[in-house]
Amino acid sequence: MAETLADTKVITTAVELACHAPSLYNSQPWRWITDGVSVDLFVDPEQELPAADTSGREAIISCGAALDHFRTAMAAAGWATNVEQFPNPNNLDHLATVDFVPVDFVAQARRDRAAAILRRRTNRLPFRAPKRWASFEPVLRSSFDNDLVSLDVLPADVRPRLAEAARLAEALRRYDDLYHAELRWWTTLEEGSEGIPQNSLVSEADARRVDVNREFPTDPTNERSSAGTYDQAKILMLSTAGDTRVDALNCGEALSAILLECTMAGLATCPVTHVTELDASRDMIRDLATGLASVPQVLVRVGIEPEGELASEPTPRKPLHEVLEIRS
Helix, strand or coil, X not given: CCCXXXXXXXXXXXXXXXXCCCCHHHCCCEEEEECCCEEEEEECCCCCCCHHHCCCHHHHHHHHHHHHHHHHHHHHCCEEEEEEECCCXXXXXXXXXXXXXXXXXXXXXXXXXXXXXXXCCECCCCCECCCCHHHHHHHHHCCCCCCCCEEEEECHHHHHHHHHHHHHHHHHCCCCHHHHHHHHHHCCCCCCCCCCCHHHCCCHHHHHCCCCCCCCCCCCCCCCCCCCCCCCCEEEEEEECCCCHHHHHHHHHHHHHHHHHHHHCCCEEEEECHHHCCXXXXXXXXXXXCCCCCEEEEEEEEEECCCCCCCCCCCCCXXXXXXXXXXX
């Protein structure tokens, strides 16, 4: 790899933006180390895995999304990035080493994509159908490596099967006390909590209109209703050929690219992972994947958010000094 020194402030700013990537329960499972020559990304080995992610697969997907966010931020600052995945075979928590090469010109679209990082939100409301999808879908497909991750835009007639898989996942966890305790913690903000802002939670009426979301605790006194129709979102499925750490990391990078492209296009998004967390529900949707990629990793709802909705607050982020170490 080329050893080109980047300004520490540029790297710090890029890492700060990278840490706005989505993660399960806002767990933010990444750790970064930089010496100015390169940046190393680790999945935090000391962080207790959520009950929803006993294998750690979603933690690595989250880190992959953060890695793509980081590369996006560095590109906007005028630095191309070279990534070596899993550079240490004796430490599989060391996900990537990134070094940099300066570029002479930065297209405005790269700056727009980096700016989308702070605008992106996970929106759990029912969506209206996205417009001009036929012309936008090729843009999505061109934003990531299709040889590593497969994107399927699922047809409307498979939606009942997706809803059934979602119900099965919830039913199998009905008596999982730890899982429900985590959901309750994540959706009930207390002082010092890194859970979801209360205005990001949907009412019971809106929750019933989205048939493939994870079931979150709702406030029965919240009577807000954003729309009278059921969710009309496009549902995307990201799949990989295998189910290794490499596959999860690649999927996370593709997920980031898709979320940012949608945000730039003015579309709302909501990653959906609970249907791929259990073997039974994952197997129900496995044959929806096309080509050689037969392992569903993440679903994403994409659409137009209801009119008149105020932008939700960003989920809290850990202080940068907790996730970034700068070495001289």
